Structure formats: C-alpha cells, structure tokens
Amino acid sequence: MKKYTPFNFSLLFFIIAFTFMITISPSCSIKKNYRKLDIERLFMQTTKPEITFADQGGIEGLDGSRSVSEEVSFSEYSGDLSQNEVLVNEMDKLDTTKTYRLSGVVVKAKSNFATERDGRVHVDFDIIAPVDILDPYWRLTLAPFLIDGDSITPLDTILVTGEGFRDKQLGDYEAYQDFLSTIVDPSAYDSLFVDWKGMNKDIYKMQRRNYNDYRRNYDLMMDYANWKKMNEMEFLRMEAIARRHKKHMQSRYWRKSDKKAFRQLDKNKGIDTLGIYGQYMDKYKKDYTSYLKRQFSFDWVDSIHPDINIHAHKDSIMRRSHIPRKYRDIHQKGLTLRDLKAKPFTKEDSARIAKRHYLIDEIVLNDMNIERKGEIFKEVVEFPIPGEEMTGLRLDTVITAEYDFRYPYKQPWKIEKSTKKLEVVLAAMVEGIDKSTFVFPLSDTLTYFIASLAQLADESLVTERKMLHKNMVDNQSIYPDYRTRKSHRFRDIRNPEIFDKIVEAYQIYNNEADLVVDSISIRAYTDLEGLWHENYELSLERAKEAADYLKQKGVRNPVPKAAGEDWPTLARQVQSHRSLLYRQAILDSLTSAIYPDMTEENIKRDYPDDYKIIRDEIYPKLVRFDVTLHINRPGIEENTLQETYREDYAEGIKLLREKEYMLALEKLAKYADYNTALTLVCLGYNDKAQEVLEALPESGRNEYLLAIIKARKDNKNEAAKHLQKACQLSPELYSRTRLDSEVRELADELNLWDTLNN
Structure with a gap:
C-alpha cells in the first residue's frame, strides 16, 4: 500500500488568508484606486443591437414561406445641399444653426406579413x-421576445463571446x-x-x-488430550485389576x-x-461385589454386579465431576485440534484500526x-460556459x-x-471580464401581420346575381x-323511356311559379337508306x-x-371516323352532292367496305328527335338582373x-363556387x-388558386x-403573390417576378 505524505494544510490556510488580506487591503484604504472598466466605451456611443426582417422575408410558413422586408436606402451626396445644411461627418463641432444630415441612413419597415399554414408560422x-x-x-447576450397578444414569451438566447472572454472562461x-x-x-x-x-x-x-489467543486455546486442547489419554489408561488399569481379582476369586470359590x-x-x-x-457362586458374587465397592468408588452406579465393565462406564464417570473444570467445555462439545480456528487479520480489521488513526x-x-x-x-468560474443540457440557448x-x-x-x-x-x-446586455455589465435599450419592435388564404375570400358572392330572361x-x-x-309507329320504338326526360322537363318548367312552357317542337331525322322524299315523309x-x-302524357x-x-350530322361523323379508308373521298361526295339518292348509291358502289361501316355505325346516330321547349316568363317585360342575399x-x-x-x-x-374552392384549398x-x-x-382569383394547387402538387410549369394568367386578369394579385409561400417560392425559382408585374 502506497503511503501518503500529509500536506501541511494549516500552512496553506495561513498563506491563503494572508494573500486575501493583502488583496483586499487597497480597497479598504481611504484613497480608492478607480481603474478603467472594460465596458467604458459603451457609455460613449449610441449603437445597440437591432433586429430586422431577414433578407428573404420576415415570416416563414410551415412549408418555408417568407415575405420580403421593405427597405429604402439614401445615398451620401453633397451637391444639392441647401443653405445651412451639412453632412454629419463633415462637421468639426456642433453648430446649432446648421441642419445635420446622417450619412448612409437605412430606413426599414417595422411591419410585414406572415403566411399562415395549418395554424403555424x-x-x-x-x-x-x-x-x-x-x-x-x-x-454579448441577445435575448429576443415574441409578443402574441397579451403573452410575452422569451425565445432562445444568443451568446456572442469574444476570444479573450472565452479564454478567461476556460482559464477559470x-x-x-x-x-x-x-x-x-x-x-x-x-x-x-x-x-x-x-x-x-x-x-x-x-x-x-x-x-496469543490461538496459542492459549491450542495449549488447552493439548493438555486436555494428554489428560484424556492418562484418564483412559487409569480406567484400563482399574479394569485390569478388577478382572484379575475376579479370576482369582472365581478360582478360589x-x-x-x-x-x-x-x-x-x-x-x-x-x-x-x-x-x-x-x-x-452366590458367595463369590457377594464377596466380589463388596470388593468392587471397597476398592473403587461406585457411588454413581445404581447397581453393581460381578460382570460390570469399568472401562465401559468411563464416560458416565467423567460426566460426574471427574473432569477438571478447565476441560469440561471441550469435553462436552467434543472438540479436537481440527476444530480450533485461527483468527486472521482482515481488511475490515485494517479499516477499523485506520479509522482510529x-x-x-x-x-x-x-x-x-x-x-x-x-x-x-461560483467563486472561481465567474462566467460559466453553457452546456448542451442548458435549455433556452440557441447559440x-x-x-x-x-x-x-x-x-x-x-x-x-x-x-x-x-x-x-x-x-x-430584442433585449441585449454586455458583460466584461471584470464583471461590469451594460444593458442596452430595447430594440425597435418588429410587427408581423398574419396573412392567411382565408383573406382571399370573395364576399361579393354572398349576394347571388342571376339574369332572368324573358324568353x-x-x-x-x-x-x-x-x-x-x-x-314510324310509336309502338315500334324499343326504348320509349327516352321521352320521359322530355315530359319531366316540361313538368318542372310548368311547376316553376314564374315560368310557362309556350310550346314544344319535335323535329324528326332519318338516315340515308332509301329514297330522299320517302325519308322526309x-x-x-x-x-x-x-x-x-x-299529348297523352299531358304535354300541351x-x-x-x-x-x-x-x-x-352524317358529314361530321364521317370526318371524325378514323377507320374509314376513303374518308376524304366520301366527305367530298357528301359536301358536293346534288342528287341525294344518287350520291348514296355511288358511295355504296365505289366504297362498299366503308359504306358498310357507315350504315352499321353512323346511320343509327342519324335517327333522332330534336325537342325544343319554348319557355316564357310572363311576370317580366324584359330581361332582368335578380339579386338574392x-x-x-x-x-x-x-x-x-x-x-x-x-x-x-x-x-x-352546396354552392361549388370560388369560395367553396378556397375553403377546400385551406383544408388541403x-x-x-x-x-x-x-x-x-376563368377569372384572376380562380387562376391564382389553381396556381397554388399546382405548386403544391409540384407541377411547376x-x-x-x-x-x-392570374396576374394578367387581376394585376392586384401581384402583391398578394409575395405573401403566399407556394407561389412566392415558385416565382423566385422560375424568375417570374418581372413577367408577373407586366
């Protein structure tokens, strides 16, 4: 185990205290030493951090929409300065008789529009x-705040740290x-x-x-073992004496x-x-028993008989005070040297002793x-470096x-x-490495007006305008x-139900309060098969x-x-029928015909295959009725525009x-008009x-919505x-284009702005 050389902490305390007293003693003196603060020059100027709309716009919608900030720049010039007017950077000293013009002034709009999509901007x-x-x-700490109605929410902070300041932090x-x-x-x-x-x-x-504890117990165990051996020998000796005397007495008697x-x-x-x-034998037993009692102490035996085995009763004898007191515990537990355990020195013993030292x-x-x-x-690290776990920090x-x-x-x-x-x-503050701070005034407020597609609603459609025609x-x-x-008989028509829609239309018009069906004309047509005058009849x-x-159905x-x-109709059908081999020749015959019956025969003779197609596929379309219902509004004298709210x-x-x-x-x-489509677009x-x-x-607003839809589908062309087309029909939509992300990004990507503005 490696030893540790104790450090003299009392001396360390004394040095620290002495250094501290020397350090603070100047601040306690009567004459204070005012040194220059790091942030002194901030008090000598008016510049402050600002926020402005991004170059590509002030608001980005859910899919990236932005609107562009409005900016006007005034250049620096002096040629047209009026009397008593000078440039601010040309002055030597303040002259209250002059009007000073600031150079490079940039005026930025403080409001803009934001595109809303799906409730987010x-x-x-x-x-x-x-x-x-x-x-x-x-x-420099930059802390923007977002104001939404009465709610003011702090946004993530930006920290702009100087290199020297960061070195100070790292040193701490x-x-x-x-x-x-x-x-x-x-x-x-x-x-x-x-x-x-x-x-x-x-x-x-x-x-x-x-x-020593082990040795003492070891010696005791060894003494017990020796005593036990001696005691065993004594019992064997007693048994031998008894047996020898027994043999002698048996022989004598x-x-x-x-x-x-x-x-x-x-x-x-x-x-x-x-x-x-x-x-x-009885006398032998009596005398031998008396000998045993006299020779040995058998008070512990309930009954003595000649065949008693003294050695076999040694354990009973030793349980009855024949064992020395110091061996009794060992004897009762039956302990041997193998049961004797040495107590080793453990780590716990070492730790327990170490605590006392x-x-x-x-x-x-x-x-x-x-x-x-x-x-x-907190004392050493005066300016902690924010960690990844810190919330509310953007950069x-x-x-x-x-x-x-x-x-x-x-x-x-x-x-x-x-x-x-x-x-x-935006709120901002500067901190110097000397702990001095400078809080800037709040920046100008940027205002974003929420622009939604719902603003394109056409309220003029609330009033329905319908032209009522007299006839x-x-x-x-x-x-x-x-x-x-x-x-020609009506009963020969296989599909008489085709007239039901005529009857239904007649009834609908007559049931209208302001409509009357004056008359119905029924014009019948036939195909070309047969003679012309017969077909007319x-x-x-x-x-x-x-x-x-x-008439039977109630039509008057x-x-x-x-x-x-x-x-x-025949000529139009032939012209559109692509399977006719001699389509143009047949069409020429039809358009130049003088004798209808002869013309049909010529086509039949000259172009038999095409004629068969005409007869099977086109002739059935020539057989028809053109029905015209003549309707009148008796309540008006001339055509009238009707408006309904x-x-x-x-x-x-x-x-x-x-x-x-x-x-x-x-x-x-149910109206399926422009506002219906606008609502559907808002819903996606x-x-x-x-x-x-x-x-x-076709209208400007309809085309504008179609442009948004096509842009969403990535059909850019x-x-x-x-x-x-929308800007052509409705030029005012050009300004609106900058507010809606779909068409604004489209115009940016395809460079459409000049085209749209023209």
Whole structure:
C-alpha cells in the first residue's frame, strides 16, 4: 500500500488568508484606486443591437414561406445641399444653426406579413450586432421576445463571446479543475489520510493478540488430550485389576465348592452336589461385589454386579465431576485440534484500526471542499460556459470582434385562430471580464401581420346575381330505336323511356311559379337508306307519332316537324371516323352532292367496305328527335338582373375568415363556387378544389388558386401558367403573390417576378 505524505494544510490556510488580506487591503484604504472598466466605451456611443426582417422575408410558413422586408436606402451626396445644411461627418463641432444630415441612413419597415399554414408560422428575422459593441473581452447576450397578444414569451438566447472572454472562461475552468484534483474521495481515506506508524503498531498488537489467543486455546486442547489419554489408561488399569481379582476369586470359590462336594460324595454316594456349587457362586458374587465397592468408588452406579465393565462406564464417570473444570467445555462439545480456528487479520480489521488513526485536519478540510464544490465553482468560474443540457440557448459562438455579427433567427410559432399579428423585440446586455455589465435599450419592435388564404375570400358572392330572361329555350336530343328502318309507329320504338326526360322537363318548367312552357317542337331525322322524299315523309310520320304520345302524357301543343335525312350530322361523323379508308373521298361526295339518292348509291358502289361501316355505325346516330321547349316568363317585360342575399353563405364566409374551415365548408359546399374552392384549398383538399375551379369561368382569383394547387402538387410549369394568367386578369394579385409561400417560392425559382408585374 502506497503511503501518503500529509500536506501541511494549516500552512496553506495561513498563506491563503494572508494573500486575501493583502488583496483586499487597497480597497479598504481611504484613497480608492478607480481603474478603467472594460465596458467604458459603451457609455460613449449610441449603437445597440437591432433586429430586422431577414433578407428573404420576415415570416416563414410551415412549408418555408417568407415575405420580403421593405427597405429604402439614401445615398451620401453633397451637391444639392441647401443653405445651412451639412453632412454629419463633415462637421468639426456642433453648430446649432446648421441642419445635420446622417450619412448612409437605412430606413426599414417595422411591419410585414406572415403566411399562415395549418395554424403555424415561422418568424424569420436577422439579429445584427455592430462591431462597435463587440470586443474580444466581452460577452454579448441577445435575448429576443415574441409578443402574441397579451403573452410575452422569451425565445432562445444568443451568446456572442469574444476570444479573450472565452479564454478567461476556460482559464477559470482549469483553475476549478485544479481545485477538484486536490479533493480526495472519501473511499480513499483509509489509504491516504492515515497515521501509518500508529496504525502499524495497533495492527501488530492485534495480530499478536490473535496469535496469543490461538496459542492459549491450542495449549488447552493439548493438555486436555494428554489428560484424556492418562484418564483412559487409569480406567484400563482399574479394569485390569478388577478382572484379575475376579479370576482369582472365581478360582478360589470354585475349588472350595469342588472340595466340599467331593467330601459329601465320599460320605454319601447318591447325594446331589449342585446346590453346593450354587452356594459358593452366590458367595463369590457377594464377596466380589463388596470388593468392587471397597476398592473403587461406585457411588454413581445404581447397581453393581460381578460382570460390570469399568472401562465401559468411563464416560458416565467423567460426566460426574471427574473432569477438571478447565476441560469440561471441550469435553462436552467434543472438540479436537481440527476444530480450533485461527483468527486472521482482515481488511475490515485494517479499516477499523485506520479509522482510529485518521488525519483529522486533512479530512475535515477535504470534507469542507467537497461540501463547498458548488460555492467554489461560483467563486472561481465567474462566467460559466453553457452546456448542451442548458435549455433556452440557441447559440453560443466565439468571435474575433473584427466584423459586424449577424444571425438569421428562425422561430416556428403556433398561432390561435384569432391571432392577427405577432411582435418581436430584442433585449441585449454586455458583460466584461471584470464583471461590469451594460444593458442596452430595447430594440425597435418588429410587427408581423398574419396573412392567411382565408383573406382571399370573395364576399361579393354572398349576394347571388342571376339574369332572368324573358324568353328561353331548352333544346334536347333523343335517339329512338325502331324495330325496322322504315317503322314510324310509336309502338315500334324499343326504348320509349327516352321521352320521359322530355315530359319531366316540361313538368318542372310548368311547376316553376314564374315560368310557362309556350310550346314544344319535335323535329324528326332519318338516315340515308332509301329514297330522299320517302325519308322526309317517314320523319314527318314519326314526329306526329311522338307528338301524339306527348299529348297523352299531358304535354300541351306539341308541334311535329319533319327534317328528313340528316346530312350535316352524317358529314361530321364521317370526318371524325378514323377507320374509314376513303374518308376524304366520301366527305367530298357528301359536301358536293346534288342528287341525294344518287350520291348514296355511288358511295355504296365505289366504297362498299366503308359504306358498310357507315350504315352499321353512323346511320343509327342519324335517327333522332330534336325537342325544343319554348319557355316564357310572363311576370317580366324584359330581361332582368335578380339579386338574392344568402344568409347561410354569409355565415360560411364569416367562418372561413375565422379559420373554421370545416364549418365553413358545411355552409359553402352546396354552392361549388370560388369560395367553396378556397375553403377546400385551406383544408388541403387540393384535388377536390381543382375539380371545383375547373368547372368555373376563368377569372384572376380562380387562376391564382389553381396556381397554388399546382405548386403544391409540384407541377411547376402548370402552376407558372396559372399564376401568370392570374396576374394578367387581376394585376392586384401581384402583391398578394409575395405573401403566399407556394407561389412566392415558385416565382423566385422560375424568375417570374418581372413577367408577373407586366
């Protein structure tokens, strides 16, 4: 184990205290020494950090939209200075009789528009710190605040740190690290802050004590073993004496019984001598037992008999006070030398002894340093460097302070539906390495007005304007399928249901309060098969049959008319039919025909294959009825413009402007007009919005929405065409283009601004 040489901390305390007194003594003297503060020159100028709209715009929407800041620059000149007017940089001293003109004045708009998409905007602005307020030994803190209604929210801070200031910070951290390196971990107290001489002495004492304890127990065990062996020998000796005496007594009494028995037999030959042997054996047992009691102490034996084994009863004897007191515990537990455990010296013993030999002064000082690490950090590290875990910090950058500092700040922000504008203001402060601080006045406020597509709502559509015509016609064509080519009876039509829509239209018009159907004309056409005059008569008969049918259905005054063969339709069908081999020749024959019947025969003869196609595919389309309903408005004398205020439509526009898009769509969906499409665009339903817009007449706003939709679909060429058309039809949309991200980015990418403005 490596030994630690104690440091004389008492001496260290004295040196620190003496140095501190020398350091503070000048500040306590009567004459104060005022040195120059690092930030002195900030008091001698008026420059401050500012914020301005970013070069590409003030607000960025969810998909990157921005609007451009308005900027006007005035150049420096002196040729047209009026009398008593001078440039500010040409003055030698202040003259109150002169008017001073500032050079290079830049006027920036303090308000702009922000594009809202999906309830979010991106606040874009530039933070500018002129070089005049930068210094290598300063740190500039830039803290923007966003104002949303009554709420003021601090945004992430920007730290602009000079190189010298950062060197000061790093030096402080090194000093603090040096302090930390002097701190000893408490787990190392046992190895470093210990009186080794005293501890080693106590360790030796404990080791010697452990050995002595073992030796004492060892000697006792050995003595017990020797005593046990001696005791065993004693019991064996006693057993041998008893057995020897027993043998002698048995022999003596046996001889006596034999001698007496022989004497009796000599006197009387038939006498029983067994009783004599029994008497002597009883006497033997009695005398031997008396011997045992007399020779040995058998008080512990309940009954003594001649066959008793003294050695077998040794354990009983030793349990009854025959064991010395010092051996009784060993004997009762049956311990041997193998059961004797040596007590080693352990790490725990070392740590326990070390605690009694700690260098208390050093430990107390070390503990105080551990407890005051936070305080020491604050004292040594005057300007901490923000770490990655720090919240609310956007940037901590180190600069040389040779140029202006500019930072493009981007901040996403979720807005409420009622939000009309956002404001941004900048607070700033400079810190010097001497702890001096300078707080700048707040910057000018940037104001962002929220621009939403809902602002494009057309409120003029709330009032429905409809032209009421005095006289109107409704033209419809139906195609009957006759059983034969020359049939004219109505009952020969296979599809009579085609007339149902004529009857339905007639009933609808007549049921309108301000409409009346004056008459219905039914003009019948046939194909070219057969003679021309016969087909004319056939068409007349068919028209009459159809008119009679309509009368039966309640139609008043149907007028039948004959048209005969439908040559114009035939010519159009032939011209569009690509499968006809001699299409142009047939078309020339039709357009130059003088005798219709002969023309058909010539086509049939000269172009039989094409004629077959014409007869099978085109002739069925020539058989038709053209039905014209003549409608009149009896309540007016001439055409009139009717205006109707739609309350539900007005409610839909209100909801649209309040950005309640789904509720607005419920009100506007049935009208399928521009505002309906606008609502769909706000909801992101681009395909449905495009479908609605393509069904509407061409207009600037319709084209503008189509441009947004195409841009969202990444169809840039189509989007550009719609955008150019929109600005052509409605020039005021040029300004709007800068507010909507989809078309603004499109115009930037394709360089459309000049084209749009023209």
